[in-house]
Amino acid sequence: MSGATNRAQVLLWTDSTAAYLDAIKAAGLAERVTVDTLPRKERPSADQLARTEALMAGAVPAGLLPTMPKLRWAQAMSAGVEGWLALPDLPAGLTLTCARGTHTESMPENIIGSLFHVAKPYAQVAEHQKQAKWVHTVAQPLTGKTLGILGLGAIGGEVARIASALGMRVIGTKRRPAPMAHVAEVLPADRTDEVLAQSDFVLLLLPATPETDNFIDATRLAKMKPTAWLLNFGRGHIIKDEDLIAATRQKKIAGALLDVFRQEPLPSEHPFWKAEGIIVLPHIGGPHPQRDRFVARLFVENLKRFLEGEPLKEVVDRTAGY
Numbered sequence: 038m039s040g041a042t043n044r045a046q047v048l049l050w051t052d053s054t055a056a057y058l059d060a061i062k063a064a065g066l067a068e069r070v071t072v073d074t075l076p077r078k079e080r081p082s083a084d085q086l087a088r089t090e091a092l093m094a095g096a097v098p099a100g101l102l103p104t105m106p107k108l109r110w111a112q113a114m115s116a117g118v119e120g121w122l123a124l125p126d127l128p129a130g131l132t133l134t135c136a137r138g139t140h141t142e143s144m145p146e147n148i149i150g151s152l153f154h155v156a157k158p159y160a161q162v163a164e165h166q167k168q169a170k171w172v173h174t175v176a177q178p179l180t181g182k183t184l185g186i187l188g189l190g191a192i193g194g195e196v197a198r199i200a201s202a203l204g205m206r207v208i209g210t211k212r213r214p215a216p217m218a219h220v221a222e223v224l225p226a227d228r229t230d231e232v233l234a235q236s237d238f239v240l241l242l243l244p245a246t247p248e249t250d251n252f253i254d255a256t257r258l259a260k261m262k263p264t265a266w267l268l269n270f271g272r273g274h275i276i277k278d279e280d281l282i283a284a285t286r287q288k289k290i291a292g293a294l295l296d297v298f299r300q301e302p303l304p305s306e307h308p309f310w311k312a313e314g315i316i317v318l319p320h321i322g323g324p325h326p327q328r329d330r331f332v333a334r335l336f337v338e339n340l341k342r343f344l345e346g347e348p349l350k351e352v353v354d355r356t357a358g359y
Contacts, residue, residue, distance in 0.1 A: 044070050045070045045071070045343070045344055046071050046088045046091070046107070047070045047071065047092075047340070048075060048091070048092050048093070049072060049074045049075070049093050051074075051094060051114060052076050054074040056327075056332075057329070057337075059333070060333035060336065060337040064341060066337065066341060066344065069344055090110070091110045091111075093111075093114065093336055094111070094113070094114065095113070096113075102126060109131070109132060110134070110343055111131055111133050111134070113133065113136060113353075114332055115136050116139070117135070117244060117245050117359070118135045119245035121133055132352060139331040143322070143324065145196045145199060148192075148240060148322065149200070149203075151318070152238060153179075155266045155291075156176065156177040156179055180203060180204030181204060183207075184197075184206070184236065185207075186207065187226075187240070187242065187243055188209075188242035188244065197209075197217065197219040200219075206221050208221050208224070208235060208236070210226050233257060236262070241253065242270060243271045243272065245274060253275055253276045253277065253281070255280040263290060266291050267281070267292075268294045268295075269294070269295045270296045270297065272297055273299040273301070282308055285312060285314030288314075293316070298320075
């Protein structure tokens with residue numbers, strides 16, 4: 038295609054755009070698109086709203102998308118798209134793609150790190166060192182323990198690979214159960230209770246959907262072993278907060294490590310901060326120093342498909358919610 042008029046109009050509405058511009062150039066697409074970049078805090082101009090055909094953004098406010106008559110495709114910059122799907126005016130004909138699969142380098146490592154954190158005494162040892170205290174402690178082994186993963190997707194599969202190499206037995210649930218490498222049992226969601234009952238560590242990787250709201254409540258926490266830990270790297274609203282606080286306080290479960298919350302940053306007055314047996318992480322699971330590079334790889338693959346009229350990757354199923 039030659040001439041700017043034939044070029045597809047692309048808007049990158051994010052603060053760091055270098056990785057995306059480099060990827061567009063490296064893929065040989067620079068001559069086929071006109072790219073506008075816009076910092077998050079600014080709003081697209083009337084001209085940008087009128088001509089944009091493809092949009093990449095972290096989130097968009099209500100009232101914006103219906104003012105973009107030429108918009109055919111929007112690429113979300115995260116795997117979770119509950120903010121997009123909650124828009125009251127999300128155009129029915131708009132193709133929405135998410136950044137599923139772009140956390141598979143950072144998240145499995147950080148999840149395995151959290152397993153070591155709760156099973157091994159490193160945190161206590163660091164505190165003891167400040168007091169020059171030698172306290173004999175015995176680290177709990179991960180070998181031979183069962184890791185239950187609720188939401189066995191790409192990240193869960195990679196966690197399973199590493200965990201099995203550590204000698205752990207991995208079981209879990211999946212919306213459409215099918216055998217997976219390194220997973221001893223893949224069960225449907227309606228058999229979640231079996232996973233909870235068997236697991237020494239329960240890892241939540243469920244997406245944000247109406248069905249997963251308050252999914253882990255007092256009833257399900259009661260199905261867990263009193264020695265088991267709950268790890269949430271999925272979405273904050275999966276857990277009923279007050280039920281978890283009660284379960285850890287009453288020693289119904291050993292504890293919980295949380296990386297995601299209903300409100301982020303977690304308000305300083307939230308009871309999670311001081312609750313016994315709860316470890317708060319500041320949403321460190323997904324971020325990666327080269328995160329933009331991973332998202333850019335997916336975005337450019339989709340941009341190529343968009344220009345060729347081919348099916349896009351990681352299209353959001355609006356009915357399923359992810």
